[in-house]
Every structure is written in C-alpha cells, then in structure tokens.
Amino acid sequence: MEIAYFPGCTLRTKAIGFDNSVRDTAKVFGYDLVEVPDWTCCGATFNLSVDNVMALAPPIRILANARKLGNEVITVCSGCYNVLKRANYTVRNDSEKLAKITDFIEMEYDGDVEVIHYLEFLRDRVGYETIKTNIKRNLEGLKVVPYYGCQLLRPYDEIQLDDPEAPTILDEVLDAMGCTVVDFPHKAECCGNFLSVCTDLTPEGRQAVGEEAATAVSECSFTILDAAARAGADLVALSCPLCLYNLDVAQDQIEKIHFGFRKMPIVYFSQLLAIALGLDTDKYALDSEHHFVDPSAVVRSVAKE
Amino acid sequence: MAEKKASKRSKKGSKASGQASLGSTAVAEPRTEMVRIYIMGKQYEVPKGLTIQKALEYAGMRLLRGCGCRGGFCGACGTVYRTEGDYKLKVALACQTVVEDGMYLTQIPFYPANKATYDLEKLTPSLEAIVENYPEVMRCVQCNTCRKVCPQDLEVMQYIAAAMRGDIARLADLSFDCIMCGLCASRCPGELVQYYIAILGRRLYGKYMMPKAKHLAERLEEIEQGKFDQEIEELMKMSKEDLKRLYDSRDIEPEEELGEALRVGEIND
Ligand code: SF4
Ligand code: SF4
Ligand code: SF4
Ligand code: SF4
Ligand code: FES
Numbered sequence: 185m186e187i188a189y190f191p192g193c194t195l196r197t198k199a200i201g202f203d204n205s206v207r208d209t210a211k212v213f214g215y216d217l218v219e220v221p222d223w224t225c226c227g228a229t230f231n232l233s234v235d236n237v238m239a240l241a242p243p244i245r246i247l248a249n250a251r252k253l254g255n256e257v258i259t260v261c262s263g264c265y266n267v268l269k270r271a272n273y274t275v276r277n278d279s280e281k282l283a284k285i286t287d288f289i290e291m292e293y294d295g296d297v298e299v300i301h302y303l304e305f306l307r308d309r310v311g312y313e314t315i316k317t318n319i320k321r322n323l324e325g326l327k328v329v330p331y332y333g334c335q336l337l338r339p340y341d342e343i344q345l346d347d348p349e350a351p352t353i354l355d356e357v358l359d360a361m362g363c364t365v366v367d368f369p370h371k372a373e374c375c376g377n378f379l380s381v382c383t384d385l386t387p388e389g390r391q392a393v394g395e396e397a398a399t400a401v402s403e404c405s406f407t408i409l410d411a412a413a414r415a416g417a418d419l420v421a422l423s424c425p426l427c428l429y430n431l432d433v434a435q436d437q438i439e440k441i442h443f444g445f446r447k448m449p450i451v452y453f454s455q456l457l458a459i460a461l462g463l464d465t466d467k468y469a470l471d472s473e474h475h476f477v478d479p480s481a482v483v484r485s486v487a488k489e
Numbered sequence: 490m491a492e493k494k495a496s497k498r499s500k501k502g503s504k505a506s507g508q509a510s511l512g513s514t515a516v517a518e519p520r521t522e523m524v525r526i527y528i529m530g531k532q533y534e535v536p537k538g539l540t541i542q543k544a545l546e547y548a549g550m551r552l553l554r555g556c557g558c559r560g561g562f563c564g565a566c567g568t569v570y571r572t573e574g575d576y577k578l579k580v581a582l583a584c585q586t587v588v589e590d591g592m593y594l595t596q597i598p599f600y601p602a603n604k605a606t607y608d609l610e611k612l613t614p615s616l617e618a619i620v621e622n623y624p625e626v627m628r629c630v631q632c633n634t635c636r637k638v639c640p641q642d643l644e645v646m647q648y649i650a651a652a653m654r655g656d657i658a659r660l661a662d663l664s665f666d667c668i669m670c671g672l673c674a675s676r677c678p679g680e681l682v683q684y685y686i687a688i689l690g691r692r693l694y695g696k697y698m699m700p701k702a703k704h705l706a707e708r709l710e711e712i713e714q715g716k717f718d719q720e721i722e723e724l725m726k727m728s729k730e731d732l733k734r735l736y737d738s739r740d741i742e743p744e745e746e747l748g749e750a751l752r753v754g755e756i757n758d
Contacts, residue, residue, distance in 0.1 A: 193654040197616050224631045224650035242631035289633065 189217035201469025243271035262424035320462025376404030449479035555598030564668035616655025628679035660690035
C-alpha cells in the first residue's frame with residue numbers, strides 16, 4: 185500500500201540513516217512511503233508570533249501537496265512533525281488564516297490531511313504484534329533508553345501524540361522490537377539543542393562565548409546521558425536529528441569535565457528496527473561518519489548473523 | 490520538456506516576424522491597430538503585435554542596456570508589468586512578449602547580486618559547498634515568489650529547496666534553462682540570488698557528478714595521437730572559396746533540431 189511521506193531536509197542529508205531505515209522498515213510491513221511531490225523545507229521551527237502568516241506557507245503547501253496522494257502523511261523527524269502538525273492545527277482552527285494562506289500559495293487546502301508520526305503509524309497501523317512476528321534478530325542484549333525530547337510531545341493540545349510528561353509510545357515500540365527498554369526520569373526533558381546549534385563548540389568558539397556559557401550547553405546533555413548511564417543503558421534511541429546532534433556532539437566535552445563519564449552512542453529508533461527486522465546493517469549509516477560516538481560496535485554485538 | 494522546446498521554437502518564430510515588422514517602419518502604416526502602453530508611467534500608443542522591446546524602440550527609446558540577443562536567450566531584457574485593473578504582478582522577457590493594451594511596464598536590465606568567488610577544484614558536490622559560498626540560501630522562506638516571476642517558468646523555489654538539502658543533481662536539473670535574467674532575485678524576501686546558487690550547483694554537477702563522456706575522452710586521445718593533424722594542415726592551406734564549398738557540402742545530421750538551428754543561423758547571416 186502506498187502512503188505519503190515527508191522526509192524533511194535533515195533526513196536527506198545528515199540523518200540519511202534515519203530516512204533509509206524508515207522507508208525500508210515500512211516496506212517490510214507492506215507500505216510504500218511515497219515522497220510528497222515538490223516538497224520543501226518545512227521551516228524547521230514553528231513560528232510563535234501569531235501574525236507571521238508567512239511561516240505557515242511552507243507547511244501548508246506541503247500538506248496541500250500531500251493531499252494529492254491521499255488524506256494522510258507520515259513524517260518522522262520530531263521537528264518536521266511538530267511544524268506540520270501545529271501548522272495544520274492552526275489552519276483547522278482559524279479559517280481566516282487558512283483562507284489567507286491558501287490564497288497566497290494559490291493552492292486549495294481545507295485541513296483534511298492527517299499528520300502521522302512514524303511511531304504512531306507503527307503503533308496504530310502496523311501494530312506491535314506484527315512487529316514482533318517479523319523480528320529476525322534478537323536485540324534483547326541491547327539496553328536502550330527511549331528519549332523523546334520536547335518537539336515530539338509538546339504542546340499537548342496541538343500534538344496529542346502521547347502523555348507529555350510520562351510518554352510510553354517509544355518505550356512500547358522499542359519493546360516490540362525486542363530491545364531491553366530501560367526507564368529513566370529524563371526522557372521528556374529538553375536536551376537544549378537550540379543552544380548547541382547556535383553555539384560554536386570548537387576550542388576557538390568556546391573561547392569566544394566564554395567557557396561558562398559553553399559548558400552550560402553540554403550540561404543539558406550531561407544530565408540526560410548521565411541518568412541514562414546510571415540506569416544501565418548502552419545506548420539512547422530517539423526520533424529527532426537535532427536531539428541526536430546535541431547529545432552526540434557534547435560527549436567529548438562532557439568527558440573532560442566529568443570524571444568517569446561513559447560515552448554512549450545515540451541512534452534513531454528506526455535504525456534499531458531495521459536491525460531487528462534483519463535488514464542489511466551497513467545500509468543505515470550506523471558509523472563514525474554519521475555519529476560522533478561510533479555506534480558500530482554496539483550494532484555488531486547484536487547483528488552477528 | 491517537449492512543451493518547453495516547442496515554446497522556444499515559437500519564440501524564435503515571433504522574433505523573426507517581429508524583426509520583419511520593424512525594418513524601416515518608424516512610422517506605422519495608416520490602418521495599423523494601435524494599443525496603449527505605459528513606459529515608466531507615461532502613455533504611448535504603439536502598433537499592436539510588436540514585442541515589448543520593439544515597442545520601446547517604436548516609442549523612441551534607444552536600448553543601451555537591457556537588450557542583448559533579442560532571441561530569448563541572454564536574459565538581458567527582464568520586464569515587470571501590470572495590466573490595468575489587475576493586482577497581479579507579471580513578468581516577461583521584452584524580446585519575447587507581445588504588447589497588450591493597458592500594460593504598465595518597467596524594465597529591469599540589471600539587478601545587484603551577490604556573487605561568491607570559489608575554486609571549484611576545492612569544493613565537493615555537497616550542501617556544505619552551497620552553504621559555505623551562499624549562506625543566505627538558508628534564509629529562503631519558501632514563499633514561492635521566485636517561481637511566480639520566472640519568465641522561463643522554472644521551478645525556482647524547488648531548485649532552491651534542492652540546494653537547501655544538498656541535492657546537487659536536482660538543483661542542476663531544475664535550473665538548467667535559467668537565463669540569469671535576475672527577476673527572481675529582484676523579488677526574493679530572503680535576499681537570495683537564486684541563479685548564482687544554481688550555477689554553482691550546475692558547475693558542481695558537471696565537474697563531479699555527471700557521467701563522463703566516453704567518446705569525448707576517446708576523441709581527445711585521437712587528437713593527441715595526431716590522427717587529425719594532416720587534415721587540419723590541408724584545411725589551413727585551402728583557399729576561402731574551397732573552404733566555403735567544403736562547408737556547404739558537409740554531412741548534415743538528419744535531426745530536426747539541429748537542422749532548425751542551422752536554418753536560424755543562416756537567417757542571421
Ligand atoms: S529539521 Fe525539519 S526541515 Fe528539516 S528535517 Fe526536521 S524540522 Fe525539517
Ligand atoms: S506581505 Fe507585503 S505588506 Fe505584508 S509584510 Fe510582506 S511586504 Fe509587507
Ligand atoms: S531562475 Fe531567476 S534568473 Fe533564472 S530565468 Fe528564472 S527568474 Fe530568471
Ligand atoms: S523568493 Fe526567495 S525566499 Fe521566496 S521561495 Fe524563492 S528563494 Fe525562497
Ligand atoms: S534580449 Fe536576450 S533574452 Fe531578450
């Protein structure tokens with residue numbers, strides 16, 4: 185069955201392993217993810233100023249294009265999901281804005297496309313039982329913490345994916361694919377990525393912003409990673425390229441500051457799903473080129489056969 | 490694609506007829522139907538059927554800038570206009586578009602643009618190469634205004650979207666017919682210069698991604714080995730008349746496209 189898919193820019197560049205693993209795992213369950221025609225960047229952050237109607241143009245155009253393929257669209261980057269879902273919510277509840285934006289983009293759209301996160305799709309459409317019956321590799325040896333971050337869950341009124349304080353959907357999906365899921369208290373906490381992407385963390389950069397400010401950035405990541413390590417996890421699974429970058433890039437610095445800190449690879453949940461489903465592990469960028477903390481040893485430990 | 494080519498051809502057609510109608514006719518024939526146009530706000534009456542470019546000349550302008558090939562290829566004659574009673578802003582190439590009654594015209598012969606200097610040898614065909622040279626590419630807000638003003642009907646926003654995700658092949662492909670008229674840049678709220686970003690993409694594509702032409706390498710090899718030296722020497726010694734005769738009796742490829750290109754060439758001679 186074909187279903188519309190919005191990969192987003194990051195998945196076509198830095199997070200290519202995320203994109204490939206989502207497409208390939210969907211295929212195992214009998215779904216062909218078809219790219220939304222003529223898609224552009226969604227804008228990456230939802231604009232909070234109510235009068236900036238312009239920021240609605242890209243996401244609404246994407247949804248209007250998705251409409252050509254059906255009335256639902258799957259996306260998987262937490263950022264894209266957040267932007268598309270909130271833009272949709274906005275025009276569904278504000279007919280004036282909808283009229284203005286469709287007039288501007290010169291396309292018809294009435295808010296009738298459902299934005300679906302791939303996790304949601306795995307839960308509601310594929311079903312955990314189907315995931316379990318398709319497992320080809322045993323991931324029991326992997327102790328994984330699910331990390332949700334903010335964009336996947338908040339604001340709840342607009343997103344409504346899961347409980348914003350005590351979410352379980354990622355836990356359940358990881359559990360269905362056979363990982364040993366490790367609970368920890370920081371799974372829905374902000375990783376501080378908007379600080380890290382606008383702070384130059386090279387030695388010269390650190391000097392420019394001041395050591396204290398630069399450390400504040402890596403401390404956000406430290407809180408999360410340290411808690412994960414104490415809970416006994418081997419790796420972190422998530423669904424956001426920004427979270428991945430942030431948790432990943434900070435570890436060298438954290439190691440210098442915090443004696444005894446143990447580095448931990450960060451991966452996308454769909455990369456683990458691809459391994460569990462027996463797909464070719466070399467195809468999903470689980471390497472040092474795409475990750476600061478190389479996940480390949482962990483992957484090899486479970487993907488021998 | 491076929492459609493685009495067809496429209497290029499018809500452009501050539503209108504060019505030829507446009508030229509014919511001007512000739513020495515600084516004064517229109519008595520029964521010629523006239524239309525009203527406004528050049529920078531001033532009204533002129535010009536014969537119906539002229540291109541905007543001819544109409545400007547008919548109205549007494551001498552085009553020093555904003556006119557090059559007169560054939561829809563050089564991009565010098567970008568024009569912005571509105572028609573009476575319509576809020577829509579329209580664009581055209583002056584040499585390719587016939588005047589309409591009630592046109593308010595302005596010419597955009599030149600638009601300031603930011604052009605990066607780079608060493609292609611040192612770049613890779615990647616998002617990094619684009620962002621390093623044109624960081625403003627990330628200021629694109631996907632408003633699609635560039636698409637709406639492109640006289641070549643290119644998917645300008647789409648090629649910028651491709652640039653923003655490092656899809657060099659798509660950037661090169663979608664921007665292939667760009668004539669660098671500058672109209673997109675004149676309207677961009679992100680202050681991008683789309684066509685320079687596009688040409689960087691095509692250069693990267695040409696240098697690093699396009700499959701190498703095997704026959705070209707073979708021919709270069711042959712040239713280096715001196716296979717054609719003797720022939721060239723003979724040509725060098727030939728008289729002008731003999732050269733002409735040889736040229737006229739050369740093998741012409743049967744393709745319709747090429748045949749037409751040659752005919753146009755002849756008209757220009
Ligand atoms: S980061 Fe999205 S533009 Fe990009 S891939 Fe995700 S928010 Fe989009
Ligand atoms: S749409 Fe026009 S009027 Fe509105 S803010 Fe933009 S430039 Fe100004
Ligand atoms: S892309 Fe821009 S410069 Fe190129 S033809 Fe279109 S409007 Fe002109
Ligand atoms: S006009 Fe500029 S900002 Fe708007 S879509 Fe085109 S490149 Fe992007
Ligand atoms: S004069 Fe060259 S495109 Fe019009």
